[in-house]
Amino acid sequence: MSLPELLAWFARHLGVEDPRQLRLWILRLFVLPPTEARPQPQWLSKAMLRTSGVLVRELEIRQPQSAQEWLLRLFVLPSGISKAKKEATPWHLSRLVRTLLGGAYPHVRNVVFWLAWPLRKLYARFDRINFISAGSKLESVADVAFAQPMWLRYVMVSIAVVLFILVATTPLQWFEQLMFMALMWLMAMTIRRMPGNLPTLALTTFSLIATARYAFWRVTQTMDLGSPIEYFFGGGLLMAEIYTWIIMMLGYLQSAWPLQRKPVPLPADTSLWPTIDIYIPTYNEPLKVVKPTVFAACGMDWPKEKINIYILDDGRRAEFKEFAEAANVHYIARTENSHAKAGNLNHALKVTKGEFIAIFDCDHMPVRSFLQMTMGWFLRDEKCAMLQTPHHFFSPDPFERNLGTFRRVPNEGSLFYGLVQDGNDLWNSTFFCGSCAVIRRGPLEEVGGIATETVTEDAHTALKMHRRGYNTSYINIVQAAGLATESLSGHIGQRIRWARGMVQIFRTDNPLLGKGLSLYQRLCYTNAMLHFMNGLPRLVFLTAPLTYLFFEFHIINSGAYLLTLFVLPHIVQSTLANSRMQGRYRHSFWAEVYESVLAWYIALPTTIALINPKLGKFNVTAKGGLIEHEYFDWFISKPYMALVLLNFTGFVIGIMRLFSWNTFETATVVMNLLWTAHNLIMLGTAIAVASESRQKRISHRVPMRIPATLYLANGQTLQCHTQDYSTGGLDLHIDREVVLPQDTRVKISLNRGDREYSFSARIANRRNDSVGLYFEKLSMDDEKHLIQCTFGRADAWLEWNKHTIQDRPLDSLIEVLAYGLRGYGHLFRNLADVIAARMAEQRIAPRSPTP
Structure with missing residues (x-):
């Protein structure tokens, strides 16, 4: 039978009148790029009903909207959402399985039960989707009854687990491994074009398979090394790789299915709305930074008799107290500064009485809708103790400013606030991030206030509330915005504090131990804490090839070709899966850039905190400063230059080995040279970040179109709109x-x-x-109204990311390569300037007279 005849027969069997429809559908499914809204052919729904027979009728699926939804109903989503739907069980399937298995059925059932036990919580989590995501795209799927028995899904999952283990551990010859790699790559390149979340899960599965095959081969076949020193370096590399595998798997679990919670409307009767205290803590920030936040808080839409705004001044400054009186807000200062920000908040907690507390860092300006967007969940869920919103920055951080990627490439924090927190929310594991959040007073007082045992008091406080059985929530809608760190040194100092604090929590209140947390809460917290331990593994990856290039140590006992056949699928599949999952929030290869910049500086603090968690102190991140002149931060870049020197020297030696010393293992030399070249690119990008660009504006411009009216001195009136605005002026289109x-x-x-x-x-x-x-001198009322008309608008940040480019892995690689080369250009120019300056000083310096 020819292919056209086969397609015609298949089309007739499915009830398709025109076989060309079938061909077009196959093309759309596997080849052509997806559209935003692609209707499923009606013939396909009829065909699925016809071919599924009794099973489909038993599942009560009358009109599947898409093949993806049908698969979800059949294999993924939970049964038992209602009692009536539990009873609609396909009894004939159960009887058939019992008959086939006979007396072995109880034993098989027990084995399946224990193999699939970890997934029961996963299925139950979809009940949380059903409760939470009213109005979301999941509601139409999650509210449907799935009547197949739970044991059937356990059987299927257990079979999948066994097959996964077989696929991961089955040895293949090099040609078979090559074909397997090529097949998975072709399937991944096809699936990544399809819309929906199921393709994301499929790509994640491919990545896990490729990684599992590499990990099993790596552990069992490559560690037969020749000498103790090779075991030392080889073991260190393997431990670093194991760390990345664990982080990758936990990341997939955490982010594969973001919840995308929607706001809940408040009651129409405002008398039912609770009282709220707004805390704005400050220590050494200038008043010009704090003022806009206070003015924006004054403009939030909430009954005035139910809201109180407090400036918590740990600096005890008279000008702040005077400003608070003039702005008609409350002022609280304490006589000492124990426990830094956490102590400041706890002191205010004792002298205020609101039912809820909203906390904003002193540079984070809330929009007017903040409380109305967040408070509905507290009224709906009495167990909800905290609701977090994203941290958004309208000024560029050092990476964005020094590399010129502002609003084009997602910044370092986009992944956490755009995807990870949304994924955490599915597992009831949303962290408190210290600002832009609302906390219920009762649970906060129950856990003893803001945690003071570690320097990351925010995440530790959320962990304590989760241990008490409270829920937390996340709404991924920007409702406040602030200033990013100005300099790379300040940025690194902030990350050091975060890293040290998360490791302190891991040591003193380990989420894997103790009571009160679900399995998935433990894993989400563990992933967040382990993530900050990436400094030492990253340094290992940046230096590992040098052990061969310098000393000819073989720290992986494998031929280069075979190693490539196993490691390349792992790298490619994880890149495709992460690009699909994270593409809007983190471009490919940028994670390595961020880690390379921070690795040296967080490796030692995290190691010390792991040994002795009591060491270290809280440091305040400076905001609102200027960088008046461009300069190269020689001090902060010393580790990068040392690593560059080592890798460049190793690369030169590798070239000599390639053509002279090690011609008998050319592939091994080439592999290590490519690895070293990759490290040099990442280190070059780190050097580019250390080249501080000029920051000349005190008031950062925010692009936004707002209707405006311009009144001229001659009485003429012009209707126009803004192109951007700041606290100091406007740019109008006219x-x-x-x-x-x-x-x-x-x-x-x-x-x-x-x-x-x-x-x-x-x-x-x-x-x-x-x-x-530019504005002339404004009165305090004018300043307040200006902030509320601009930064405090409800729609101020809704379209902020519309210019962000979707990730394309190859383009991202080329872009990182370009920044790496630019970094070396900056380095050579600055070295030339330093040498020229030293030579000029020597020429100018007067010579001592000859005796």
Whole structure:
């Protein structure tokens, strides 16, 4: 039978009138790129019903909307959402299995039960989706009854586990391994084009298979080494790899299915709304940083008699107290500074009385809708103790500013707040992040207030509340924005504190031990804490090839070709899976860049904290500063330059080995040279980040289109809109024909709801169809209204990421390579400047007279 005849027969069997429809559907499914909304052919739904027969009728699936939904109903989502639907069991399948197995059925059932036990919580978690995700894209699937018995799913999962183990451990010849790698790659490249979450799970499965095959082969076949020193270095490399495998698997569990919780409306009767205390802690930040946050908090939509705003000043500064009185907010200061920010918050907790506490870092300005978007969940779920929203930064961090990637490439924190926290929410494991969050007073007091045992008091506090059985929540809608760290040194100092604190929690209140946490909560917390231990493994990867290039140590007992056949599928499949899962929030290869920058600085603090968790202190991250001149941070880049020197020397020696010394193992030399070249690229990018660009604006510009009205001195009125704004001025889009001389005094009005506010300004510059304004001295009321009309708008940050580029792994690799080369360009130019300056100093310096 020819292929056209086969397709025609298959189409007739499925009830397809035109075989071309079948061909087109196959093309759409496996070859053509997906569209945003692709309707499933009706003939396919009919075909599935026809071919599924009794099973489909027993599952009560009348009109499947898509093949993915049908597969979800059959294999993934839980049964037992309601008692009536539990009773709709396909009894004939149960009887058939019992008949086939006979007396062995009870034993098989027990084996299946224990093999599939860890997945029972996974199935139960979808009941949480059913409760939480009202209005979400999952609701139409999660609310459907899935009547197949649970034991049937256990059988299927157990079979899948056995097959997975067989696939991971079955030895293959090199040609078979090559074909297996090629087949998985082709399947992954096809599946990654399909829409929905099931392709993501499929890619994750491929990645786990490739990694499991590599890990099993690596542990069992490559550790027969020749000498104790090779065992030492080889064992260290293997331990670093095991660390990455664990982090990868926990990351998949944490992020494979983000919950995407939606806000819950508040009751129409405002008398039912609770009382809220707004805490704005500060220590040494300037008033110009704190003012906008206070003004934005004053503009939040909440009954005035039910909200109190507090400046918590640990610096005990008179100007802050005067400002609080003028702004009509409360001021709290304590006589000492024990336990830093945590102690400051706990002190305020004792002298305030609100039912809920909203906490904002002093540079995080909330939008007016913050409380209305978050408080509904506390009224719906009495066990909800904390709700977190994303930390959003409208100024570039050192990576974005020094590399020029601001708003184009996702920043370092995008992955955590865009995906990881949403994934945590599925498992009731959302962390408190210290700001932009609301906490219920009762549970907070029950755990003794904000945790003071570690320097990451926020995550530790959430862990304590989870141990008491409380729920936490996450809404992935930006409702506050603040300033990023200005310098690389400040950024590294902040990450050191986070890393030290998470390791302190791991030592003093280990989530894997103790009572009160579910299995998945333990795993989510463990992944967060282990993530900050990446410093030492990253240093191992940055130096491992040098053991061969310098000393000819063989720390992996395998031929280079065979090693490539096992490690390449692991790298490729994990890259494709992570690109699919994280592409909006983390581009490929950028994780290595971030880790390379931080590795040296967090390796020692985390190791010390693991040994002695009491060492270390809280440090405040500086915000709101300026970088007046470009400069190269020689101090912070010393570790990078040392690693560059080592890798470059090793690369040169490797070239000599390739052509002279080790011509008998060319493939091994080439493999180590490629590894070293990759390390040099990552280190070059780290050096590029250490080249500090100029930060000349005190007031950061935020691009946003807002309707505005410009009033000229001659009485003329112009309707226009903003292109960007800041606390210091605006950039307006305006008709080119209007003549506006520089320094002309004008009035500019902005709307906040149905109210209009006017501000005095002067023309700063005129460029084609835009005009720049800077504000004249504003009164306190004017400053407050300006913040509320701009940074405090409910829609201020909704379209912030629309210009972010979707990840393309090959493009990301090329981009990182370009930044690595740019870093070396910066290094050589700065070295030349230093040498020239030293030579000039020597020429200018007066010579001592000859005796």
